[in-house]
Amino acid sequence: KGKQDMYKSYSMELAGRTLTVDVDRVAKQANGAVLMHYGDTVVLSTATASDKPREGVDFFPLSVDYEEKMYSVGKIPGSFLRREGRAGEKAILTSRCIDRPIRPLFPKDLRNDCSVVATVMSVDPDCSPEITAAIGVSAAIAISDIPWAGPISSVNVGLVDGEIVINPTLEQRAKTDLTLTVASTADLVAMIEAGGNEIDDETMFNAIMAGHEENKKIVKFIQGIVDEVGKPKFEYESSDPMKEIEDFCIEDVKKALDTDDKLVRDEALLPIYNAVHEKFDERFEGNEGKIEEIMYLVQKHVVRAWLKDEHKRVDGRGIDEI
Numbered sequence: 001k002g003k004q005d006m007y008k009s010y011s012m013e014l015a016g017r018t019l020t021v022d023v024d025r026v027a028k029q030a031n032g033a034v035l036m037h038y039g040d041t042v043v044l045s046t047a048t049a050s051d052k053p054r055e056g057v058d059f060f061p062l063s064v065d066y067e068e069k070m071y072s073v074g075k076i077p078g079s080f081l082r083r084e085g086r087a088g089e090k091a092i093l094t095s096r097c098i099d100r101p102i103r104p105l106f107p108k109d110l111r112n113d114c115s116v117v118a119t120v121m122s123v124d125p126d127c128s129p130e131i132t133a134a135i136g137v138s139a140a141i142a143i144s145d146i147p148w149a150g151p152i153s154s155v156n157v158g159l160v161d162g163e164i165v166i167n168p169t170l171e172q173r174a175k176t177d178l179t180l181t182v183a184s185t186a187d188l189v190a191m192i193e194a195g196g197n198e199i200d201d202e203t204m205f206n207a208i209m210a211g212h213e214e215n216k217k218i219v220k221f222i223q224g225i226v227d228e229v230g231k232p233k234f235e236y237e238s239s240d241p242m243k244e245i246e247d248f249c250i251e252d253v254k255k256a257l258d259t260d261d262k263l264v265r266d267e268a269l270l271p272i273y274n275a276v277h278e279k280f281d282e283r284f285e286g287n288e289g290k291i292e293e294i295m296y297l298v299q300k301h302v303v304r305a306w307l308k309d310e311h312k313r314v315d316g317r318g319i320d321e322i
Contacts, residue, residue, distance in 0.1 A: 008229060012221045014038065014214070015155075015167040017127055021139055021222075023229050032144025032231070036136035039127035044119045045136030049146045053111035053237060058290075060110050064099040065117045066091050066133055094130045097154070098137050101183035101190040105149040109243070110236055114146060126169040131156055134183065139222050145231040152190055153218035154183040157211040159199065164210045178204075182211030186219045241283065245294050246301070249276055254302055257314055265314075269299075 007025035011018055020037040027033035030046040054061050068091050098118065106114070118133035134154035142151040158168035158176035168176055178199050183191040189212050196204070249272050256268035276291060284290050306312040311319045 010221070010225050012218070014218065015165075017167075019132075019135070019218070019221075021136075021225060023143060023225065030140070030144070031146050032140040032142070034136050034139045034143070035121075036132050036139070038124070038132040038135075040122060040124035041127040041129050041132050042121040043129055043132045043136050044121055045117070045133060045140040046119075047114070047116050047137070047140040047144045047146055049115075049144075049234075050113040054113050057111055060103075060106055060108070060114070061112075062099070062103060062106065062114045063116070064095045064102070064137070065115070066094040066098060066130070067117065067119045068129075069120055094133065097130065097181060097183070097191070097193060098134050101134075101152045101154065101185075102137065102141065102148075102150065104190075105152070105185070107147050107236075110147060112236060116141065126171075128156055128167060131167060131181075135218060135222075138219075139225060142222055142226045143230045145234045147233045147236065150185070151219050151222040151226070152183055152185050153215035153222070154181060154191075155211045155214045155218075156181055157207045159196070159203065159207060164203075164207050166210065166214050178207060180204075180207055180211065182208055182215060184212045184215035184219070186216060186223070241280070241290075242294050242297065245276060245280060245291070246298050248279065249295075250298060250302065253298055257299065257302055260314075 008023045009020060009025075010023070011020045013019070017039045018037070022035040022037070023033075025035050026044060027046045030048045033044070033046040036043045036045060068088065098116070102116070116137050118137055120129045120133065123129050131154055134152075138151045138153060141148050156167050157178065157180040158165040158172055159178035160168060160172045160176050165172055165176070173179075177197040178194065179196070180192065180194040182189060189208060192208060194204070199207075252272045252275075253269070256272060257265055259265055259268070273295060276295060277288070280291055281288055303314050306314065307319070313319065313321075
């Protein structure tokens with residue numbers, strides 16, 4: 001077999017340039033990795049996750065790193081400092097632009113450490129490495145076994161001589177009146193970052209929608225790759241006590257809330273709170289206040305479900321009554 005047969009390569013056209021995804025070419029020990037080419041820009045994107053959840057955290061431990069290497073633009077650090085320095089401002093801001101659309105798509109109760117790294121290998125000035133990295137990260141997580149509700153995609157949108165341009169070239173970026181980044185899922189715009197020269201509302205809306213339409217094509221392209229080579233998502237131990245507490249008391253909470261007298265409601269809720277504290281206080285030692293927060297959310301879920309599904313308000317009034 002030749003080298004080409006050792007990995008799979010997928011291509012599509014994006015704004016008149018070729019976008020290519022190489023799978024299983026490098027970083028094979030990562031949960032998911034792709035080498036992204038956009039024009040002559042090349043970015044290695046990897047996604048890794050720990051086997052077990054991190055102990056003692058009540059958040060999802062995700063880190064996103066966009067790493068610019070000086071060799072990618074043909075420079076080698078010289079003089080006294082012969083190593084790469086810390087991430088520059090642009091790299092940090094790019095990491096955030098990648099983080100924002102991907103983070104909400106991970107399960108809220110996942111507690112496994114997850115690290116996403118986009119390393120810029122070479123840069124074509126006409127093909128943004130930031131956009132290449134964002135699409136690469138999406139593809140890497142999507143084909144990995146890490147639970148995730150993606151893919152997403154991201155494009156730049158410019159306004160050159162009154163015309164909307166997707167992923168403007170270096171020359172077009174020099175005279176654009178709009179610098180817009182749009183990230184989307186298959187259905188929705190997930191993130192917008194923009195700077196512009198007095199753009200009117202209609203033009204701005206059209207630019208966002210143009211970016212969204214382009215993103216939908218890229219998401220479909222990535223999904224096709226996932227369907228062919230994607231790994232099954234791993235099972236994980238849910239670390240969300242919310243569901244456990246809700247399952248334990250929601251039926252009792254429904255009965256307690258089903259009255260239009262607030263005093264009666266509060267009185268009926270008291271023994272439920274006591275029962276929940278008795279069962280879960282040990283788990284929340286030193287942070288018992290979290291139980292109060294969860295109990296408030298359980299009541300909120302019940303009230304919202306009544307409003308949405310039964311058009312019923314907790315105090316007995318109809319949906320159209322003042």
